[in-house]
Amino acid sequence: MIAERCLGTEQSEIRKIFNMATENSINLGIGEPDFDTPKNIVEAAKLALDAGKTHYVPNAGILELTSAISEKLKKDNNLDISQKNIVTTCGASEALMLSLFTLVNRGEEVLVPDPGFVSYKGLTELCEGKMVPIDLDDKFRIDLESVKNSITDKTKCIVLNSPSNPTGSVMTKEELKGICEIADEKNICVISDEIYEKIIYGKKHYSAMEFTDNCILINGFSKAYSMTGWRVGYLAVNENFDNKYQILENMMKIHQYGFACATSFAQFGAVEALKGDQNCVSEMVSEFERRRDLIYSGMKDIFSVQKPEGAFYIFPDVSEYGNGMDVATKLIQNRILCVPGSAFGKNGENSVRFSYATKYEDIKRALEIMKNVLL
Ligand SMILES: Cc1ncc(COP(=O)(O)O)c(C=O)c1O
Structure with a gap:
């Protein structure tokens, strides 16, 4: 019944991962700003x-x-x-x-x-x-x-x-x-x-x-x-x-x-x-930058990682602890939602994507959990 163009296309991995989330997970998986629309x-x-x-x-x-x-x-x-x-x-x-x-x-x-x-x-x-x-x-x-x-x-x-x-x-x-x-x-x-x-x-x-x-x-x-x-x-x-x-x-x-x-x-x-007034953009971006600094400085003690220059994602190489899927699964089981890098292509297999479009305090807690789980 179904056309080949659909059969030949895979569903995004990201969905499967989110089904593993529990109610009190810290969401570093989502690709959207956590602010309300101005x-x-x-x-x-x-x-x-x-x-x-x-x-x-x-x-x-x-x-x-x-x-x-x-x-x-x-x-x-x-x-x-x-x-x-x-x-x-x-x-x-x-x-x-x-x-x-x-x-x-x-x-x-x-x-x-x-x-x-x-x-x-x-x-x-x-x-x-x-x-x-x-x-x-x-x-x-x-x-x-x-x-x-x-x-x-x-x-x-x-x-x-x-x-x-x-x-x-x-x-x-x-x-x-x-x-x-x-x-x-x-x-x-x-x-x-x-x-x-x-x-x-x-x-x-x-x-x-x-x-x-x-x-x-x-x-x-x-x-x-x-x-x-x-x-x-x-x-x-x-x-x-x-x-x-x-x-x-x-x-x-x-x-x-x-x-x-x-x-x-x-x-x-x-x-x-x-x-309208563009201050809403600069305020949001400076908060993202504060979170970028926090997540980058925490992650460089755990992984090999590039400092992000834009967007609100960080994409460390996690291969010291296993491949991206292993590490993401382990973190999700420990209540940190994230996306295995393989969702973004073959070259992402040893990475995990974390979004920092989430509260500063939550990022802090997530970094603590990551250290305990992985180090
Ligand atoms: C790189 C990139 N392009 C496009 C989109 C889609 O954005 P929109 O919500 O405007 O459809 C996204 C959303 O995550 C994105 O990350």
Whole structure:
């Protein structure tokens, strides 16, 4: 009964792990901010509801939002992207899906950093493409030569994710430029997932779209504004790229038939997120940084670990104590929820992903338990 595209795709490992959780577990597994959505954003959505903004809106999103996103891209990323080249989606997740489903034919190849976010592989498999892992080194850096060597005549795109889930690394301007040059030379598309753009500690975020026309930029509201349940994200397609291939027109077929539009009143909240006071973002990021410092200094006494530069994950090598699955299982049995690194690719097999989007005191307690259990 079931289509091969589903049968050929595995469920995320993360679900299985969470089923092992007990009520008093400390949750270092979850990939979402533990803060409430800022009040001004909630109020804007409530006003929209009261004003009856509960009907279908244009497929690409309300004009107020796509215009605000266009202004944001100019201000933050120095990009001139017309409002017409932006699509509001049901989270960055839908934007990733639209990108891959629009570009990838059966059997075509998608380059994905390994370790990398779980959806890249899952979505590639669902559109019957082939995921080609790009090995990151032990400092989670991407090697330009191995990107070049992985490109075949079947390669359609490369997915970049900076700051990264699960590694917490941030790509340098030179790394991004190098990959974008390869994309131009080989005419492949860079799908740049920038959902953690704002969650960055003392480094500068660069968008791949600054360095290549062959780019689909993906971002959203889930992480920066703690709006995971609102399901609003977006994508922007470079104008030259779109003129050449009519990417948006074709993407719209999937968005229109599959989703129609992102939730109307949530989009009004998203407008307020972009246009309102940005202190909520800096306050959240400084709290994440305080937690990053705590978890990093605790973990470096236990594991071999890189200091995260962005996002809210830390990805230590745990091989001193067993593989990632063994160590994660042991920790979960001791009430610390975490995710075995194998969920993020072969190169994650000796690692465990911990999220520090949880209370400072809980991180402290978790570090104590880890020391007792492992040392
Ligand atoms: C790297 C990355 N991209 C995309 C997403 C999806 O975000 P959204 O909630 O906007 O669908 C996530 C969520 O965890 C993520 O970690």
